[in-house]
Structures are given as C-alpha cells and as structure tokens.
Amino acid sequence: MKMAPEEKAEPIGYRLSERVGGTESVRNLLSWAIDRHGAAISSPSVVLRDRRATSRESGGPGDGTDDALDSDLISVFTCVDDLSANEEVFRIPPSVYLRAESPGKWRDALESVLAEDPDLRRRHAELSERDKLSFRLLLECGDEGSHWRPYIDALPRDDPCLSSWDQESLSLLRGTPIWRSTKCFRDNLDILGEPGSDLAHFASLAASRLPSGNDRPKLRWCHQMVMSRAFGIKYGGQEENGDPLPTLVPVVDLLDHSNEAKVSWTVGEASGGSFVFRVDAAVPRGGQLFTNYGGKGNEELLRGYGFTLESNPHDFxxxxxxxxxxxxxxxxxxxxxxxxxxxxxxxxxxxxxxxxxxxxxxxxxxxxxxxxxxxxxxxxxxxxxxxxxxxxxxxxxxxxxxxxxxxxxxxxxxxxxxxxxxxxxxxxxxxxxxxxxxxxxxxxxxxxxxxxxxxxxxxxxxxxxxxxxxxxxxxxxxxxxxxxxxxxxxxxNGGGEEESDILEVDLASLGSGAAKAHKARLMVALDLPMAHFFSPDAMADPAKSLSYLCTCASLMSMKVEKLGKLGSEGLLERSDELERVRARLRDKMAHYQTPLPSAERVVRDRELALIGARRPFLSRLRKSAGHPQILKKCGLLLEKEIQRQFPQGREGFGQLREGLRVLALRSKCWDEVHGALPPWWGEPPAKRPRGEC
CATH class of the missing domain: 3.90.1420.10 (Rubisco LSMT, substrate-binding domain)
Incomplete structure (x- = not known):
C-alpha cells in the first residue's frame, strides 16, 4: 500500500476510532484502551493500517500482491513519519494489561475458592506463571461482561500454534525434532513451560467451583494466546534475579516480530505502573513497526508462536x-x-x-x-x-x-x-x-x-x-x-615408549548385602567413585590421590548407624529428589526437543541443595579417613591389587607407599600403620624376601 507523501498523523487528542484501520473488533479494542482507559499511542508518527499478508516480511505481514485474497487483510502499525531512536510509542496503563494477579472480580473469586480449598490452593501455587495467566484468561473468557472483553474479542479465534495442526500438516515436519514430539500435542498443552497436564487438571478440579467450564479447546486456546502473545515483564518489588512475569499487553501485542527490531519496554514507578514501549533505533517513514521476541530460532517460533522466518540466523x-x-x-x-x-x-x-x-x-x-x-x-x-x-x-x-x-x-x-x-x-x-x-x-x-x-x-x-x-x-x-x-x-625414535601401566582398586569388596547397597547409594549421592585408578606417570601428588581413596574406603567401612549420625538420610533424600527432577527434565527434553529454562532451573536448585548437604557430610567423613584402621586397610588393599595385577612388580607404584606414609604421619600413626604392612610393601620383587611375591 502506497502512502501519499504529504500524509501526516494527527494529534493524539481525538477519538482513535477515526484514525485506525483493521476489523471492527480491533477498532473496539483501541477505543476501549485509549478512549476509556487512558492508553496512548504516544508518537504522532504511528498509525494502524490495513495491509495484505504476504510471505515476504518478518513475522508474517507484507505488501499487497495480485494473488492475495481479501481474507489476507491484517492490521499493522505503520510509520507515517520518521520515528527517532529512544522515542516512546505506546503507553499502556495497568487497567489495560492483564496479569495473573491483575485486580478484578475473577481474581477475587479465585482467591476466595483457593482460601476454602487447601488442595486446590497447593495445585495453583505449583502452576507455572504462564499457566496461572492462562487460567485467568479462561475465567475472563467465560464472562461476557469481563473488563477485558474488548481485548478478548479482538484476539484471533484460531489457535495459531502446532496443537491445531492436522496430521497432514504435521507430516510436513517429518524428521525434525518437532516431529519426534508431535504424538503428545493433543494430550499436553504446553510447548515450552511446565507440563500442560498440571493446568488441565487444575482447570478440571476448579470447574465445579468457578464458571470456567471444563472446556479443553477453550483452555488450549487461552494457553496458546498466552504462549504466543505475553510479554515478560519485571515489576517493582520483584527479586532482582526473579523471572519476568508473563503479561498480556493489549494494543502492543498487535505488533509482529522481527529479528532486526530494536525495541525495549519498561514498567515502573516513573510511569505510574504503565507499560511503556520505545524504539531503540530510528524507524524510517513508511516502515512497519515491529517488536522483537528475542533471538529465537524457527523451532521455538513455530512451537510458541505459530510462524517461522526465512533464513533465520538464530536457527539451531x-x-x-x-x-x-x-x-x-x-x-x-x-x-x-x-x-x-x-x-x-x-x-x-x-x-x-x-x-x-x-x-x-x-x-x-x-x-x-x-x-x-x-x-x-x-x-x-x-x-x-x-x-x-x-x-x-x-x-x-x-x-x-x-x-x-x-x-x-x-x-x-x-x-x-x-x-x-x-x-x-x-x-x-x-x-x-x-x-x-x-x-x-x-x-x-x-x-x-x-x-x-x-x-x-x-x-x-x-x-x-x-x-x-x-x-x-x-x-x-x-x-x-x-x-x-x-x-x-x-x-x-625406535618405536617410542610403551603406555604406562594403570592400577585399578575397586572398593566394592569392602561391603556386602543390604549395607553395601545403602553405601553404594551414598557414594552416588556424594559423587564418590567405587573404582580408583593409579598411574606412575600421572601421580603428581600421591598423598592426595590416596587421601581420596581413603575417604571412599572410610564410607564403605563405616557402620550404617554411624553414617546415619553423619546425616546420610537427609543426603539421600536430596539425591533422590534431584534424580526425580532430572528424570522429569529428560522426559520433557525427549518430548519437546528444545531448551526448557523453567525445568532446568528446578534441576539447578536441587543440585545446589544436594551440594550444600554434601559439604558437612564429606567434612566429617574425611576426618575418619585418617584413622589408622582405614589407612591400614587401604595399604593392604593396594598391596593385594599390585601383586594381582602386576605379579612381576612395578617399581613406579612405590610412590603409593610414600603417599600412605605422608597421610599416616599427618594422623600421627605411621608406626602403627607401617607395622601392619609387609616391609616390602610397594617395592619391586627384586627387593622382597625370596618366595614372598
């Protein structure tokens, strides 16, 4: 569509319905937001116009072509004059944008129900923020008199994302990571966040208490509107490292995506809590105004937003x-x-x-x-x-x-x-x-x-x-x-040197029965190995290498009751919980084939909890590793394995004897430990008494 060179946007002070294109529902939305609730298209250089949707521009819209149909008409924000860098374009007050916690009768109704039902309250608290917003939108959708009715009516009726694709369309994705996860699209609403089954189950339980209805298609639609349109916003009072909260921002979410768009938005006290959208780089006259969802590849765009870009530099x-x-x-x-x-x-x-x-x-x-x-x-x-x-x-x-x-x-x-x-x-x-x-x-x-x-x-x-x-x-x-x-x-060089010998010492022989299985679980929880390896060519600090062996041997030799006093039960609980969330992440990764930040964050939190529990336990365990009985046991085990694996002797393993001596001297028990070992321990056969190999 060509614009007359002399055309200028008029001042903001008149009724917007006289200034915008688009469907009647879009006009009603803008009238509701601007005329009734104080939202503003702050820049006089921006207007909303009808264009025909083509495949040539980022995010979908483009110039009209001869074969485009009337049904291809869309409304896009267009610049009728140059936009300057850092210029404010939109200002949307809190009464217009929608959060899960936005004031309103349905928030009050939900809080009342949750206060009366502890189980429902727990399930709601476990929902992801996107799921909470999806359910709030579901409540508003069921109310013809909803405060956000003009916005809801202006949203597209069709589900834009993959959950609405038929089998013939999905077959076009055969061989892709998405194809491997399509089996669950009908059963799992979520594409990138927490499992959609949580949201579906909560909605089903709440249906008898709230007029949301147990309408799966409507729930899917609400969920996809949130997935494809919500902005991530950090509000005042949030923790500095807290995640942005998903927020539906009417008017601004009419913008299409472009990787090249340089834009930013803020919500804060300076703007009275309003959502303020700016362009960070100049936009020339005649250009379409875009937003930027961030550096997303086509896989994430297709899963979450329902479209892709040609030659997307963020593909992976x-x-x-x-x-x-x-x-x-x-x-x-x-x-x-x-x-x-x-x-x-x-x-x-x-x-x-x-x-x-x-x-x-x-x-x-x-x-x-x-x-x-x-x-x-x-x-x-x-x-x-x-x-x-x-x-x-x-x-x-x-x-x-x-x-x-x-x-x-x-x-x-x-x-x-x-x-x-x-x-x-x-x-x-x-x-x-x-x-x-x-x-x-x-x-x-x-x-x-x-x-x-x-x-x-x-x-x-x-x-x-x-x-x-x-x-x-x-x-x-x-x-x-x-x-x-x-x-x-x-x-x-005459064939080079032979590879160095490696001694293997397996501590599995130090336990048996149920106690051994319990200790093996503890070894896993503490990230300690059952098998240890020593090479004469890779032993810069023999004492340190042996200290590690003695720590592990101490655990395998200790009674279960004493391990309990060190805190083994709490450690195993944290380890089991970590394995549960890791298994859940693996299952979701196999299904979604894409990064899952929320689930990965849960895993990291559990990992940190386990690391915190390990420290005091290992500190106590290392103290017992210097006990004379443990040092003697490790010395005899090493001697046994050296003789078994290297019957002709290996002089390089004499370093282990020196390492054990250093550890025993630190614990002031070398005489006791030395007396329990053969005098030739760690020496080659030539230096041992005859017949004592």
Whole structure:
C-alpha cells in the first residue's frame, strides 16, 4: 500500500476510532484502551493500517500482491513519519494489561475458592506463571461482561500454534525434532513451560467451583494466546534475579516480530505502573513497526508462536549425546565421574549447532569424554582437580593419549549428524525446499501458510546439518594427520615408549548385602567413585590421590548407624529428589526437543541443595579417613591389587607407599600403620624376601 507523501498523523487528542484501520473488533479494542482507559499511542508518527499478508516480511505481514485474497487483510502499525531512536510509542496503563494477579472480580473469586480449598490452593501455587495467566484468561473468557472483553474479542479465534495442526500438516515436519514430539500435542498443552497436564487438571478440579467450564479447546486456546502473545515483564518489588512475569499487553501485542527490531519496554514507578514501549533505533517513514521476541530460532517460533522466518540466523539443531547407557545403570559412581569431567571441561551433554558455529569444539570434547575408558576419566579428573586450570579444549583433545578417543568420537558424531540429515531429506532435499520457497507470495490459505512455515523450519535445519557434516570431515582429517605424524615420530625414535601401566582398586569388596547397597547409594549421592585408578606417570601428588581413596574406603567401612549420625538420610533424600527432577527434565527434553529454562532451573536448585548437604557430610567423613584402621586397610588393599595385577612388580607404584606414609604421619600413626604392612610393601620383587611375591 502506497502512502501519499504529504500524509501526516494527527494529534493524539481525538477519538482513535477515526484514525485506525483493521476489523471492527480491533477498532473496539483501541477505543476501549485509549478512549476509556487512558492508553496512548504516544508518537504522532504511528498509525494502524490495513495491509495484505504476504510471505515476504518478518513475522508474517507484507505488501499487497495480485494473488492475495481479501481474507489476507491484517492490521499493522505503520510509520507515517520518521520515528527517532529512544522515542516512546505506546503507553499502556495497568487497567489495560492483564496479569495473573491483575485486580478484578475473577481474581477475587479465585482467591476466595483457593482460601476454602487447601488442595486446590497447593495445585495453583505449583502452576507455572504462564499457566496461572492462562487460567485467568479462561475465567475472563467465560464472562461476557469481563473488563477485558474488548481485548478478548479482538484476539484471533484460531489457535495459531502446532496443537491445531492436522496430521497432514504435521507430516510436513517429518524428521525434525518437532516431529519426534508431535504424538503428545493433543494430550499436553504446553510447548515450552511446565507440563500442560498440571493446568488441565487444575482447570478440571476448579470447574465445579468457578464458571470456567471444563472446556479443553477453550483452555488450549487461552494457553496458546498466552504462549504466543505475553510479554515478560519485571515489576517493582520483584527479586532482582526473579523471572519476568508473563503479561498480556493489549494494543502492543498487535505488533509482529522481527529479528532486526530494536525495541525495549519498561514498567515502573516513573510511569505510574504503565507499560511503556520505545524504539531503540530510528524507524524510517513508511516502515512497519515491529517488536522483537528475542533471538529465537524457527523451532521455538513455530512451537510458541505459530510462524517461522526465512533464513533465520538464530536457527539451531540440538545434538544430544547418548552418554550414560549401561554405565549409568550398572555403575552409577563411574557415571557420576564422567558427568563431573564434563562439568570441569565446561561441556554439556547437549549442544546447539548453528550456521555460525556448526560444529563446536565443546561438542567434540564432550563426545570424547563420553567414550573415554573409565580409567582415563578418573586420571583426567585427578589432573584437573589438583587446582590446575582446565586446558583449552583443543589442546585437551590433541593430547596423544586422547587422540584415538577423539577420532572415535568424531566417527560417532559423523554418523549421528549424517543420519539426522538423511531423515530430514526423506521429505524433500535441500534443493527442493529452496526451489519451493519461490512458489509462495501470500498466505492465501491456512494449508499454504503451514507448508511455507514447515519449509522455512526444515530448510534451516538441513543447512546447519550439511555444514556440520562438512566441518566434521575437516576435523577428522586434521586428527588423522596428527596421528600419522605421531606414529612416524615413534618409528623414528625406535618405536617410542610403551603406555604406562594403570592400577585399578575397586572398593566394592569392602561391603556386602543390604549395607553395601545403602553405601553404594551414598557414594552416588556424594559423587564418590567405587573404582580408583593409579598411574606412575600421572601421580603428581600421591598423598592426595590416596587421601581420596581413603575417604571412599572410610564410607564403605563405616557402620550404617554411624553414617546415619553423619546425616546420610537427609543426603539421600536430596539425591533422590534431584534424580526425580532430572528424570522429569529428560522426559520433557525427549518430548519437546528444545531448551526448557523453567525445568532446568528446578534441576539447578536441587543440585545446589544436594551440594550444600554434601559439604558437612564429606567434612566429617574425611576426618575418619585418617584413622589408622582405614589407612591400614587401604595399604593392604593396594598391596593385594599390585601383586594381582602386576605379579612381576612395578617399581613406579612405590610412590603409593610414600603417599600412605605422608597421610599416616599427618594422623600421627605411621608406626602403627607401617607395622601392619609387609616391609616390602610397594617395592619391586627384586627387593622382597625370596618366595614372598
């Protein structure tokens, strides 16, 4: 639509209904907000106009085209004069925007019901803030005389998000992370927050006390309106690190999204509690006014808002490493060590691939840590735990002892990435999707719109995986060259040195029966290993290495009753609670295939609670680790394992004898400990009495 050059916006002081385009419901909304409740379009440069929706502009709207239908008409805010940077555009008072706690008769009615029903009050308190706002909107929707009726009537009638897609439309997403989670769309309302089943169950229980009705489609609609339109706002009185509260802001939520929009909003005492929306960068005359939902990829936009963007720079593909498996089930203490190694390296089990970084070094480091032998995990942790700063990930990966494991990890990642790309191309190749983009000029039908959104989404994923596969091949070639050069150097030097021997000491032999199982659970809760490993070439501080062994041996040797006095029951309760929330997060991640900040925050809170409970317990346990009986037990166990694993002797393990002596001297019991050990303990066979190997 072209605007006459001389056209100017008129002053704000007249009735807005004479100034805006859009449907009658939108006109009624603006009249209600501005004429009756003091909302303002503060800038005279902004007007609302009708435009035809096309596929060419961010967030949906665009210029009219010949094949657009009358049904494509939408209302967009347009600048009829230049907007200056930092210029205020909208001011919306508290009586217009809607929070879960906004004053009104339905808040009072809900509070009255919750006061009378403790179970319902508890369930309401457990709802996410988005769910609370969704239920408040449901109450307002059921009231024809609601204060927010003009706003509700102006909202789109159709559910904009994936829960409304039919099976034919959903099949366009085959092979994508969203496709893997579509089975539960009809049963689970929520896309990004807490489980929708909580909201559905609460609404069902409240239906007999409040006129909300047990209307699942209406509840889904309310939920999706909140998911796709609510602003996150920090209000005065909130904790500084508190989460922004979801808020529906009429008038302003008519704005479409653009990644390029530079905008901000505030709510505070200076504005009398009003929501103030500003542009942080100038907008030229004739330009459409946008908001910015933040740096969201097409997956999050499609799940939460129902649209996608072409060539979205924030697209990502999440690679989840299959870490755990039988080790997590059969030896949870070893599994914990692997997790701790990932943490010290600054790596995670899941990594987002992007076009700007299609194959992060952290992903390769994490995958390598996942395939390392248990002994290498233990020794890597020992070197990192000595207070030495973790080396750069590239250097850590290129170390000679880890290169072969990095190559194995590269092979695993290449297979995973290429497999995911193959699944995506079963629907259409990259070339077919790129060619299909040019066949759309308008949103003339819902099916065409959905098809275009699917093409945007899956094409972004394919491009990322294609770049990732190419990058993996480059890195793999580099590591093969390094390995080849290292092999050549070994041959030039007469074959190089043999790999160092590694001694394994398993503490499982120190317990039996139910007590052993109880102690094994405690080892997991305390993040302590059952199996310990010692290498003559990786033992900078033998006393420290042995102190760790003695601490673990102390727990395995202690009576259950004494462990209880140290606080074992409370520790196990926190550990079990952490596992429950982790399992819940894993299930949700498998379903949603996208970051879940609320659920991840719950896990972090439980982790901090467990860490806090560990400290005093470990402090008491370390004191008992210096007891002569524990030191003697560890000394005899080490001697037994050295003789069993190295019958010909290994002189390098004499360091362990010195480490034990240092620990015993600290506890002032070396004479007692030394007297209980064979005089040749830790010495090679040549120095032992004949026949005493």
């Amino acid at each position: 593909y999440v690679i989840e490493l299959g870490v755990g498996g039988s080790e997590m089930r059969d030896d949870p203490t070893a599994w914990n060590l692997r997790l701790r190694l990932l943490q010290l390296l600054g790596c995670k089990k899941s990594h987002a691939l992007t076009m700007s970084d299609p194959f992060p070094t952290a992903l390769l480091a994490a995958a390598t840590a996942c395939v390392l032998p248990q002994a290498e995990v233990y020794l890597s942790l020992a070197s990192l735990a000595e207070g030495v700063e973790a080396p750069p990930l590239g250097s850590w990966l290129r170390a000679a002892r880890r290169r072969c494991h990095a190559l194995r990890a590269l092979e695993m990642l290449r297979s995973q990435i290429e497999g995911n790309l193959a699944k995506l191309t079963e629907v259409a190749t990259i070339e077919e999707d790129e060619g299909g983009l040019h066949g759309y000029t308008s949103y003339a039908s819902e099916s065409r719109f959905r098809h275009l959104m699917a093409v945007h989404y899956r094409l972004g994923l394919k491009r990322i995986l294609r770049e990732a596969a190419a990058r993996v091949a480059e890195v793999e070639k580099t590591f093969l060259i390094l390995d080849s050069v290292a092999g050549s150097n070994k041959n030039d």
